[in-house]
Amino acid sequence: xxxxxxxxxxxxxxxxxxxxxxxxxxxxxxxxxxxxxxxxxxxxxxxxxxxxxxxxxxxxxxxxxxxxxxxxxxxxxxxxxxxxxxxxxxxxxxxxxxxxxxxxxxxxxxxxxxxxxxxxxxxxxxxxxxxxxxxxxxxxxxxxxxxxxxxxxxxxxxxxxxxxxxxxxxxxxxxxxxxxxxxxxxxxxxxxxxxxxxxxxxxxxxxxxxxxxxxxxxxxxxxxxxxxxxxxxxxxxxxxxxxxxxxxxxxxxxxxx
Numbered sequence: 001x002x003x004x005x006x007x008x009x010x011x012x013x014x015x016x017x018x019x020x021x022x023x024x025x026x027x028x029x030x031x032x033x034x035x036x037x038x039x040x041x042x043x044x045x046x047x048x049x050x051x052x053x054x055x056x057x058x059x060x061x062x063x064x065x066x067x068x069x070x071x072x073x074x075x076x077x078x079x080x081x082x083x084x085x086x087x088x089x090x091x092x093x094x095x096x097x098x099x100x101x102x103x104x105x106x107x108x109x110x111x112x113x114x115x116x117x118x119x120x121x122x123x124x125x126x127x128x129x130x131x132x133x134x135x136x137x138x139x140x141x142x143x144x145x146x147x148x149x150x151x152x153x154x155x156x157x158x159x160x161x162x163x164x165x166x167x168x169x170x171x172x173x174x175x176x177x178x179x180x181x182x183x184x185x186x187x188x189x190x191x192x193x194x195x196x197x198x199x200x201x202x203x204x205x206x207x208x209x210x211x212x213x214x215x216x217x218x219x220x221x222x223x224x225x226x227x228x229x230x231x232x233x234x235x236x237x238x239x240x241x242x243x244x245x246x247x248x249x250x251x252x253x254x255x256x257x
Contacts, residue, residue, distance in 0.1 A: 007061035034216030083162035092158025095147030106161035152183030
């Protein structure tokens with residue numbers, strides 16, 4: 001279980017541009033939930049992910065992971081239990097290293113390398129099998145540098161690499177936004193497969209309302225640092241893209257747009 005309790009977050013504190021995004025923000029995500037998060041720009045979606053992962057601090061409040069208070073843990077400490085895939089495919093892989101080297105790097109996440117070889121030859125066949133499930137032919141290109149791959153291939157690798165080691169939580173930060181429609185569909189299908197096989201508690205921020213409706217068992221909408229819609233299981237199945245668009249339009253009118 002992941003829980004945010006009483007989170008306060010200010011940007012530019014003490015300046016004329018001071019802005020309070022979260023004021024006593026609470027959110028509880030149960031074990032095994034696949035949560036889709038939608039909302040307009042500036043609603044707090046990515047800030048929430050950054051606070052969970054430790055990329056930015058909160059002024060006050062608690063972050064509980066499996067009942068343990070991790071509020072003061074550094075980002076690298078939380079990464080032992082969290083896998084994250086970013087919007088930019090370049091952020092989840094190292095372009096100057098080969099596919100084999102990238103896979104080895106992910107395989108050794110959190111381990112001490114020492115002065116040993118970076119790539120364990122005994123694991124190469126395992127890497128091939130992992131890459132084969134992507135159906136992109138990457139298992140036959142282990143010596144190719146990742147920078148030579150397409151954005152979709154790199155994002156598929158980033159998703160695979162983020163879940164290679166045992167993790168409890170998967171964070172997806174608009175991970176299909178930079179991809180063409182066909183590749184985005186492939187990545188979403190792969191995401192759903194990995195989440196179900198590994199039973200990962202997942203948070204997916206997306207601007208694609210169809211993905212938010214079709215994938216996962218819970219959906220929330222955020223606005224100005226608050227959750228204004230929260231539907232799960234059977235209630236979520238009744239939500240349509242049109243329902244969410246209607247709510248977006250109502251908010252837009254209220255804001256004077």
